[in-house]
Amino acid sequence: MxxxxxxxxxxxxxxxxxxxxxxxxxxxxxxxxxxxxxxxxxxxxxxxxxxxxxxxxxxxxxxxxxxxxxxxxxxxxxxxxxxxxxxxxxxxxxxxxxxxxxxxxxxxxxxxxxxxxxxxxxxxxxxxxxxxxxxxxxxxxxxxxxxxxxxxxxxxxxxxxxxxxxxxxxxxxxxxxxxxxxxxxxxxxxxxxxxxxxxxxxxxxxxxxxxxxxxxxxxxxxxxxxxxxxxxxxxxxxxxxxxxxxxxxxxxxxxxxxxxxxxxxxxxxxxxxxxxxxxxxxxxxxxxxxxxxxxxxxxxxxxxxxTPALREGTGAAPVPISPARVEFDSVNFGYDAETEVLRSIDLVLEPGTVTALVGPSGAGKSTLAGLLGRFHDVSEGSVRINGVDVRDIPSAELYRRVGFVLQDVRLLNTTVLDNIRLASPEADEAAVVLAAKAARIHDRITALPDGYLTVLGDDVHLSGGEAQRVCIARALLADTPVLVLDEATSFADAESEAEIQEAVGELAVGRTVLVIAHRLTTVREADQIVVLEDGVIRERGTHDDLLAADGAYASMWTVTR
CATH class of the missing domain: 1.20.1560.10 (ABC transporter type 1, transmembrane domain)
Structure with a gap:
């Protein structure tokens, strides 16, 4: 024992x-x-x-x-x-x-x-x-x-x-x-x-x-x-x-x-x-x-x-902070030896561009995005940032380069101030307020009983859309060159969705962004749209290109409209 x-x-x-x-x-x-x-x-x-x-x-x-x-x-x-x-x-x-x-x-x-x-x-x-x-x-x-x-x-x-x-x-x-x-x-x-x-x-x-x-x-x-x-x-x-x-x-x-x-x-x-x-x-x-x-x-x-722990990166090869170029090179992944979730994924995210992942539920979109932040390690192939395999980047360094805004919002039972500066504990209050304003959540915070010092989870709770904007403020404050957005408007009502979209637009400026989207209307302006089906890339291109191809994306767009 x-x-x-x-x-x-x-x-x-x-x-x-x-x-x-x-x-x-x-x-x-x-x-x-x-x-x-x-x-x-x-x-x-x-x-x-x-x-x-x-x-x-x-x-x-x-x-x-x-x-x-x-x-x-x-x-x-x-x-x-x-x-x-x-x-x-x-x-x-x-x-x-x-x-x-x-x-x-x-x-x-x-x-x-x-x-x-x-x-x-x-x-x-x-x-x-x-x-x-x-x-x-x-x-x-x-x-x-x-x-x-x-x-x-x-x-x-x-x-x-x-x-x-x-x-x-x-x-x-x-x-x-x-x-x-x-x-x-x-x-x-x-x-x-x-x-x-x-x-x-x-x-x-x-x-x-x-x-x-x-x-x-x-x-x-x-x-x-x-x-x-x-x-x-x-x-x-x-x-x-x-x-x-x-x-x-x-x-x-x-x-x-x-x-x-x-x-x-x-x-x-x-x-x-x-x-x-x-x-x-x-x-x-x-x-x-x-x-x-x-x-x-x-x-x-x-x-x-x-349970095997992730191999900690050595940091032998320095990774430039920005601009950030992300490569998925011949990536295969499965949670076990019998089940393969992703197969032969070749994908490049150029610096400063927005790439959208779309496809049916269970296609592997969140799994693919998670490989970038080492939620899992690839079974075969590699994921690289500026030419360096993410497995060779120390965790602290990796998360200074890759930020996440996930649909599963997690706020801690502490002050709003500390929730926002979770990824940057050294940030001063002025920087936090600036990030909150950019995330369109500052006015809601100042309306709370103790403003930024209000403790969440006791007597004060935020709506899903408000919590999402707090997470966006956190990502803005972290200022990572690579950003993963996983259906950031999933818990938002119509009014909050518009504010979140504005905040996301602010967040994406100058960053290499990977967006997981279920609503195609939110990513029609993306630089690159990738269609995943059964763990394989079926199509890629701009919104207009994919509509003209009249394939899987065009079918999904027709259903959406």
Whole structure:
């Protein structure tokens, strides 16, 4: 289990201390049983009392050592894992993050790391106690009377049989459970983040659909699983109840005593210890369940850490900042070996020009644009800026040359000022205001309760079009020579769309721009229009040229009009 390697030594020492504490914990009960047998048989009993009392401080010291070791190990492990996950996730392709959603990242970094607390600090120790106590007690009872020991263990065996039936296919069920939880987490986070947008445009019902479906799927899974496991679990708890054990011990003990197979003195240990075996036995089931949950969390964390990170560029070849010429040279790309999304893409974006990507949904437009910012790396071929492969450009340098305004708007829960200067933290307020004015969002910001110092996400929310213009202001402030626009008016109403188009026009001046568009009317003035279908470039040219060719673009234009 990879995440536990860093604390394995302390865990093993803690387990040894817990085993000692468990043996010391069962010793007083054995001492009581032996004292009873000695009194009934007229033998010496003082030694048993001394041993029983001496075991108590041993248990306290060992238990304290065990819990201290595992809790300190847990603290160090969580700190190490969260740092490692944060470092590793920051180096993963942005496409990996977007395809899994914020809920999946949150589950790995927060939920799964948190789930390891109970595994490291509690579950392992609980399991040790649950195993050592009944084993030690059973070994002792066998020395008293083997036949009576077997009879005493019958209810426990039945309980384990019922529990085993309930836990059948538990690994598959746990995987399904965590998938349902991850989907619900993602839907919840996305719904909460987007609630202002869907309410603004009267799409509340549509915005609820994904969340409702994820909640329904999660609820159905949990109820179906509970319906499957509840009856055998109840039967298991009934047969392992202490009262049932007491009835079995008294009934069997009386019968064996009457038959001369068990002395009254030998019945005492079974009354003292036999009825108490059910508690640790039940704890074994719960501890195993917690171990499975912890192991599944550890496996998911290991999977994230094993995901290949982007190779960081060396920066050996300097890249001129501007003007910027972008080349897609024989580019092939697939998310896996079996599925090819883009094939034989050859495309040049000349400095200072606007290139529009159009085509049906799923054609690969966003994927192609994402390769420019290393959302993924190409499978074959290369993407170059001024002749330098983007894979050879350090990330910080790359994002000083390539900016994005995406349709999936993300604003942070901080001030408007800090949201705009996210890409340029050193920018002064005057520069931020200038960018906001160019993005046609300054007047809306000054109307907020605290102007540029208004914190977004508490009591103040922006509409989709307003949030998009904040992102455009951010891109203007970053002042990158290459710009990718992914359907920048997707969440805008008619009034906001006009303002966004003006802001985009301001943003595109002097830059090399790649636009992903679904509305052809927004890109008819582009210097170059590229039609993608099934991951292949079908057509390219100006608006007039493509209409004259009477091909795929002309057909789309006719439908648009």
């Amino acid at each position: 990879l995440p536990l390697r860093t604390v394995r030594g302390r865990l093993l020492l803690g387990i040894a201390c817990q085993a000692t504490a468990a043996l010391a914990g069962v010793t007083p009960f054995i001492a009581v049983a032996e004292t009873g047998r000695a009194l009934l048989s007229g033998e010496e009993w003082l030694l048993y009392v001394v041993v029983g009392i001496a075991a108590l401080p041993v248990r306290v010291i060992s238990l304290t050592a065990a819990t201290t070791l595992t809790h300190f190990a847990d603290n160090d492990l969580q700190l190490h894992l969260r740092r490692e996950l944060a470092r590793h996730v920051s180096r993963l392709p942005l496409g990996w993050l977007s395809t899994r959603g914020s809920g999946a990242v949150k589950q790995a970094v927060h939920d799964d790391v948190g789930a390891l607390h109970h595994l490291v600090a509690h579950a392992l120790l609980d399991l040790v106690s649950a195993l050592v106590i009944p084993i030690a007690a059973t070994v002792y009872l066998v020395t008293v009377n083997p036949l009576m020991t077997v009879i005493t263990l019958v209810p426990l065996a039945l309980g384990f049989a019922f529990r085993s039936r309930a836990m059948r296919n538990v690994h598959v069920r746990m995987a399904e459970y965590h998938h349902a939880t991850e989907s619900l987490n993602t839907a919840s986070v996305e719904f909460v983040h987007g609630i202002a947008v869907v309410k603004t445009f009267g799409q509340t019902g549509k915005g609820h659909n994904r969340f409702r479906e994820a909640a329904r799927t999660y609820g159905k899974f949990v109820s179906d699983w509970a319906e499957h496991v509840t009856p055998p679990l109840i039967r298991s708890q009934i047969v392992q109840a202490p009262l049932v054990a007491l009835v079995v011990v008294l009934t069997a003990g009386t019968a064996l005593s009457a038959a001369g197979l068990l002395t009254p003195a030998d019945l005492v240990p079974f009354l003292v210890l036999g009825t108490g075996l059910s508690g640790p036995a039940l704890a074994i089931g719960y501890s195993l369940q917690e171990l499975r949950a912890g192991r599944a969390a550890a496996d998911r964390i290991s999977t994230v850490l094993a």
